[in-house]
Amino acid sequence: MNIQSLHVPLKKSTPAVDFDVDNALLKIEGESYPENAYLFFQDVLKWLEEFFAQCDRKITFEIKIPYMNTSSTKVFTDIFDMVEDFAGKGGEVLVRWFYEEDDEDSYYNGVELLQELEFPKEMVPYLDE
Amino acid sequence: MNMFDQLQLQDLYRLVSVNGITFSYKGPITQDILEVVGDSLRDKLSSQAIENKLIRRVFSVFIEDAQNVLKHSYERSETLSEIKPGVGIVGVGRNEDNEFYVFSGNFILRKNEAGLKKQIDYVNSLDPQQLQEYYNQRRKSGTLTEEGSAGLGFIDMARKSGNPLQYRLTPCDDEKTFFEVVITISDRRQEEK
Numbered sequence: 001m002n003i004q005s006l007h008v009p010l011k012k013s014t015p016a017v018d019f020d021v022d023n024a025l026l027k028i029e030g031e032s033y034p035e036n037a038y039l040f041f042q043d044v045l046k047w048l049e050e051f052f053a054q055c056d057r058k059i060t061f062e063i064k065i066p067y068m069n070t071s072s073t074k075v076f077t078d079i080f081d082m083v084e085d086f087a088g089k090g091g092e093v094l095v096r097w098f099y100e101e102d103d104e105d106s107y108y109n110g111v112e113l114l115q116e117l118e119f120p121k122e123m124v125p126y127l128d129e
Numbered sequence: 130m131n132m133f134d135q136l137q138l139q140d141l142y143r144l145v146s147v148n149g150i151t152f153s154y155k156g157p158i159t160q161d162i163l164e165v166v167g168d169s170l171r172d173k174l175s176s177q178a179i180e181n182k183l184i185r186r187v188f189s190v191f192i193e194d195a196q197n198v199l200k201h202s203y204e205r206s207e208t209l210s211e212i213k214p215g216v217g218i219v220g221v222g223r224n225e226d227n228e229f230y231v232f233s234g235n236f237i238l239r240k241n242e243a244g245l246k247k248q249i250d251y252v253n254s255l256d257p258q259q260l261q262e263y264y265n266q267r268r269k270s271g272t273l274t275e276e277g278s279a280g281l282g283f284i285d286m287a288r289k290s291g292n293p294l295q296y297r298l299t300p301c302d303d304e305k306t307f308f309e310v311v312i313t314i315s316d317r318r319q320e321e322k
């Protein structure tokens with residue numbers, strides 16, 4: 001594959017992005033509330049589009065976002081649409097959604113984003129600190 | 130009259146106190162300011178032994194509301210950079226029932242008044258389940274505007290609040306209207322007890 005791994009460092013209002021091509025392991029971790037989520041995520045979306053077009057292995061997403069604003073929610077709706085397309089074309093994928101055990105909102109946010117999609121997913125609880 | 134004569138700090142102090150305002154900020158709302166203010170809000174709530182879930186809910190409504198002002202306020206801050214952040218007042222308080230409320234006030238264009246009223250009145254007319262459905266429908270069918278608005282802000286604030294959004298529109302002149310909104314966040318767990 002002629003695509004490089006993608007690493008974006010964690011910032012106050014934007015998550016760390018750690019997309020590892022060799023292991024097809026794509027991690028997004030941290031709070032996401034930029035003023036304009038498309039500006040922040042446009043490179044990520046572009047990268048994913050390319051990666052999905054080339055990847056012939058099982059892709060694992062690990063998403064641990066304790067809080068996202070509505071602008072980011074819209075972007076994740078689009079990201080999961082892309083995942084659904086990839087899976088629909090026979091691609092193998094697993095989305096692992098990490099939610100904080102004592103915060104039901106972070107659980108329901110994941111359920112809401114993933115519930116009507118058909119690719120395999122897992123809800124994974126964790127405890128903060 | 131000089132500035133000191135006009136400065137009625139005691140009035141300001143009284144207004145903040147009687148309204149139970151925990152903190153408030155008035156001025157240009159940039160993303161940087163929002164991050165700092167949001168953090169100190171969370172620190173303050175954490176130090177009061179408030180449960181994580183409620184802290185996050187208050188924080189989330191605060192960010193959504195403040196980003197509305199940042200994006201949609203008619204009054205823009207004159208900065209040297211290309212980005213002219215919206216000006217307004219935002220803050221958090223506790224009401225007589227000790228519930229948290231998030232508030233904001235800013236000028237909007239008077240011609241946008243009717244559209245805003247329609248939007249909020251519609252959100253307020255929905256029960257929790259309808260609100261959830263409307264949110265999902267908008268989330269899937271809507272598109273982000275150039276400023277990154279998903280059109281989900283009021284719906285999200287209403288469902289996290291569990292209460293109708295209280296608002297007031299006060300026309301100031303032919304051009305401007307002052308828009309105030311208060312979002313009260315009920316601690317649902319306490320209600321269930």
